[in-house]
Amino acid sequence: MKKFVKPILIFIPLAAIQLTVIPLISFQGIFPDLILILIVFYSIKEGQIFGMILGFALGFFFDLISGGLIGSSMFAKTLAGFIGGYFYKENDLSNIYSFNFLFITLLAGSVSSFIFALISYSNIFTNFLSLFFLQGLLPGVYSSIFTLPVVVLKPKSLIE
Amino acid sequence: MSSFFNDFKEYFLLAFLLTISLVLIPLNNNPQVKNLRTFAFGNFAFVNEALASAENFFALPQKLERAKKLNAELMLRLNLLREYGIQNIQLKKLLRYAERNKFELDPARIVSRLVSLGRGSVIINKGKNDGILAAMPVVDEFGLAGFVIHVSPNFALVRTIQNTKLKISITNQRSRENGILEFNGEKFLIRNIPTSADFKVGDRIVTSEFSSLFPPSLPVGVVVAKERSPSGLLSSVTVKPFSKINKEDFVFVLKFVNQAQVDSLKLNLFRTEE
Numbered sequence: 001m002k003k004f005v006k007p008i009l010i011f012i013p014l015a016a017i018q019l020t021v022i023p024l025i026s027f028q029g030i031f032p033d034l035i036l037i038l039i040v041f042y043s044i045k046e047g048q049i050f051g052m053i054l055g056f057a058l059g060f061f062f063d064l065i066s067g068g069l070i071g072s073s074m075f076a077k078t079l080a081g082f083i084g085g086y087f088y089k090e091n092d093l094s095n096i097y098s099f100n101f102l103f104i105t106l107l108a109g110s111v112s113s114f115i116f117a118l119i120s121y122s123n124i125f126t127n128f129l130s131l132f133f134l135q136g137l138l139p140g141v142y143s144s145i146f147t148l149p150v151v152v153l154k155p156k157s158l159i160e
Numbered sequence: 161m162s163s164f165f166n167d168f169k170e171y172f173l174l175a176f177l178l179t180i181s182l183v184l185i186p187l188n189n190n191p192q193v194k195n196l197r198t199f200a201f202g203n204f205a206f207v208n209e210a211l212a213s214a215e216n217f218f219a220l221p222q223k224l225e226r227a228k229k230l231n232a233e234l235m236l237r238l239n240l241l242r243e244y245g246i247q248n249i250q251l252k253k254l255l256r257y258a259e260r261n262k263f264e265l266d267p268a269r270i271v272s273r274l275v276s277l278g279r280g281s282v283i284i285n286k287g288k289n290d291g292i293l294a295a296m297p298v299v300d301e302f303g304l305a306g307f308v309i310h311v312s313p314n315f316a317l318v319r320t321i322q323n324t325k326l327k328i329s330i331t332n333q334r335s336r337e338n339g340i341l342e343f344n345g346e347k348f349l350i351r352n353i354p355t356s357a358d359f360k361v362g363d364r365i366v367t368s369e370f371s372s373l374f375p376p377s378l379p380v381g382v383v384v385a386k387e388r389s390p391s392g393l394l395s396s397v398t399v400k401p402f403s404k405i406n407k408e409d410f411v412f413v414l415k416f417v418n419q420a421q422v423d424s425l426k427l428n429l430f431r432t433e434e
Binding site for chain 1 (some may be wrong): 169170172177178180181182183184185187194196200201204205207210212228253271272273274275276277278279281283286309310318324345363389406
């Protein structure tokens with residue numbers, strides 16, 4: 001239970017940035033998802049079960065505070081925690097401090113954004129491929145770019 | 161059995177959590193869920209407001225707020241003048257119309273926004289304590305931007321017009337043709353109007369007298385294209401909205417809400433969105 005305190009504390013400023021600053025750099029509804037990066041990070045660090053529960057809880061909080069459809073982010077973020085947790089290695093953080101983190105975020109981000117879009121925008125897109133590309137892959141790529149500071153700077157304080 | 165559960169516990173947990181998420185989606189209109197949401201966004205908006213204030217620190221926000229309010233008032237007044245010019249025959253009607261359009265504008269700052277293709281929403285720093293009620297229309301300095309959907313004591317959640325469920329009853333300001341404007345996730349369309357309907361590129365689109373949610377003659381957008389359906393009988397008109405709510409820091413709540421209208425069955429959209 002104690003392990004959840006730190007990511008939840010980090011979530012508060014991240015969610016505020018996600019709702020105030022990130023919209024300024026979004027285009028055509030495509031935006032980087034900082035909450036997703038946090039969930040993937042902790043899933044790789046702590047494991048699949050931890051990642052799923054964290055994704056579920058943070059997704060719920062985000063749905064509540066953002067005015068979004070309650071359940072949609074929960075679903076997508078739980079899935080992101082599940083995917084991120086696949087790459088968990090006990091006592092080995094090489095997946096966080098290498099470009100693997102970028103690719104894992106790309107994978108988890110693409111899948112979760114796509115599922116989120118299926119739940120939220122299914123009435124908008126009739127073309128499955130364009131939905132996957134525009135609302136799955138592109139947001140995943142955009143989010144993964146934001147993992148670069150972790151990959152390049154390797155901040156030790158995050159791991160402690 | 162126990163070993164089977166242990167082997168697949170991650171998958172069981174995943175299925176369980178995903179099921180709960182899916183079950184919650186249809187419960188969004190449940191009064192308890194609504195209260196929880198209002199409580200949550202109302203409290204977290206303080207954090208967002210602090211961050212938004214820091215962003216605007218160098219922008220002299222109060223001066224900007226006054227200027228934008230003045231601009232919005234002028235926009236509405238200009239729109240009324242256009243109406244006078246076009247509808248000079250219906251003078252009596254116009255006078256009544258003018259009385260109805262003395263809108264009280266309450267400026268509000270956007271403290272957070274949810275980027276979403278079909279359900280865009282923003283949170284503003286005005287709430288019940290400022291006299292804001294659910295269903296009040298929201299404009300920016302250019303035109304109709306959305307409507308209030310949830311209100312906490314100090315903040316309000318505004319659903320923007322970029323909402324696939326929103327159908328706006330509109331009128332062509334020049335030809336007085338009516339139609340229903342909707343957002344398809346990419347652009348705003350007036351669908352299935354007769355090909356003979358008088359819509360031309362450049363026509364201004366305003367809210368209609370028939371709108372149960374918005375007051376009449378709020379500027380909505382401008383016609384940018386008209387396309388015939390393959391059968392040739394019907395057309396669809398593409399409208400570019402005036403509102404730039406995705407880029408604006410300030411909006412204005414029109415203190416207009418007709419209780420009789422709120423009670424009417426016509427506000428089905430508002431009810432589903434609530």
